[in-house]
Amino acid sequence: MPISTVLSASPDHKLVLSHYEPGEESRAHRHDCWQVSLLLAGGYVEDSLYGSLAVDRVSLSRKPSGFEHQNLFGTAGALILSVHGDAGATPPHRYQVATCSSRQAGQTFLEQAAAEDGRDWGAQHGADRPACIPAWLNEARHRLVEMPRTPIARLARDMERHPSAFARAFRAAFGRTPAQLRQDWRVASAIDRIIRSDLALAEVASASGFADQAHMTRAVTATSGWSPGALRRLLRR
Incomplete structure (x- = not known):
C-alpha cells in the first residue's frame, strides 16, 4: 500500500x-x-x-x-x-x-x-513513441532490468543487433538509451528498498547494483531531490 x-x-x-x-x-x-x-x-x-x-x-x-x-x-x-x-x-x-x-x-x-497557473503543457506523454514496439525491443528492455549486471553490448549481441544500432532503436522506442533506462530502474529499486526495508544503506546500494553507497547517494539525490537518509526519515513508518 x-x-x-x-x-x-x-x-x-x-x-x-x-x-x-x-x-x-x-x-x-x-x-x-x-x-x-x-x-x-x-x-x-x-x-x-x-x-x-x-x-x-x-x-x-x-x-x-x-x-x-x-x-x-x-x-x-x-x-x-x-x-x-x-x-x-x-x-x-x-x-x-x-x-x-x-x-x-x-x-x-x-x-x-x-500558484493556480493552469497553462497547457503541450503534447501528451508517449505521443512521439512508435505505435507498436517490436517484440525484440520489449524483450531487450525486460532483460536490461532482470539481468542488471549483463553488459549492454552483450545484450545487443544476444538480440542479434550491433550495439550502435541496438542503442538507436532502443532510444527511438523508449526515449532513453539502454544505459539510462537501466540506471533509472536501479535508482527506483534502491528507493523502494530505502523506504520499505530495514537494510543498511550500504546493503541497499549493493542489492540495487550500485558500485558503493556514495554512488547510490548521488544517483538517488539527483533523481528525487532527497538523499537516501532523508527519504528514509520522511517515509518510514
Missing part, C-alpha cells in the same frame, strides 16, 4: 510525497480534490476513459477533481510528488500527462500549479 507524507500545507493546497510499492494496484477510483503529480522514479500504467497510458519517465500528470482512473505500478514501484488542491482553488481544466526534461523542470510546474 502507498506510504505518504505531507511536506507542506496551506489553506488551498498541500504538497504530498508518496511511494507506491512494486506491483501495487489502485483500482478504479476518484479523488475529491484536483491533483498535479510529478513522477520522480519508477513507473505505472494508468487506465482512464482516455485509454491506457504507460508512464515511466520524469512526467507530470494533472487530474480534475472526480476524474476516474486506475493504476498499476511497475516492478520497482513509484515515487511521486503531488500538489493536492481543495475545491476553492482553481482546478486543472482537463486530464493531461506530459514528459519533463528534468526533475527541476517538473518541480517548477508543480510550483505553478500551487
Whole structure:
C-alpha cells in the first residue's frame, strides 16, 4: 500500500510525497480534490476513459477533481510528488500527462500549479513513441532490468543487433538509451528498498547494483531531490 507524507500545507493546497510499492494496484477510483503529480522514479500504467497510458519517465500528470482512473505500478514501484488542491482553488481544466526534461523542470510546474497557473503543457506523454514496439525491443528492455549486471553490448549481441544500432532503436522506442533506462530502474529499486526495508544503506546500494553507497547517494539525490537518509526519515513508518 502507498506510504505518504505531507511536506507542506496551506489553506488551498498541500504538497504530498508518496511511494507506491512494486506491483501495487489502485483500482478504479476518484479523488475529491484536483491533483498535479510529478513522477520522480519508477513507473505505472494508468487506465482512464482516455485509454491506457504507460508512464515511466520524469512526467507530470494533472487530474480534475472526480476524474476516474486506475493504476498499476511497475516492478520497482513509484515515487511521486503531488500538489493536492481543495475545491476553492482553481482546478486543472482537463486530464493531461506530459514528459519533463528534468526533475527541476517538473518541480517548477508543480510550483505553478500551487500558484493556480493552469497553462497547457503541450503534447501528451508517449505521443512521439512508435505505435507498436517490436517484440525484440520489449524483450531487450525486460532483460536490461532482470539481468542488471549483463553488459549492454552483450545484450545487443544476444538480440542479434550491433550495439550502435541496438542503442538507436532502443532510444527511438523508449526515449532513453539502454544505459539510462537501466540506471533509472536501479535508482527506483534502491528507493523502494530505502523506504520499505530495514537494510543498511550500504546493503541497499549493493542489492540495487550500485558500485558503493556514495554512488547510490548521488544517483538517488539527483533523481528525487532527497538523499537516501532523508527519504528514509520522511517515509518510514
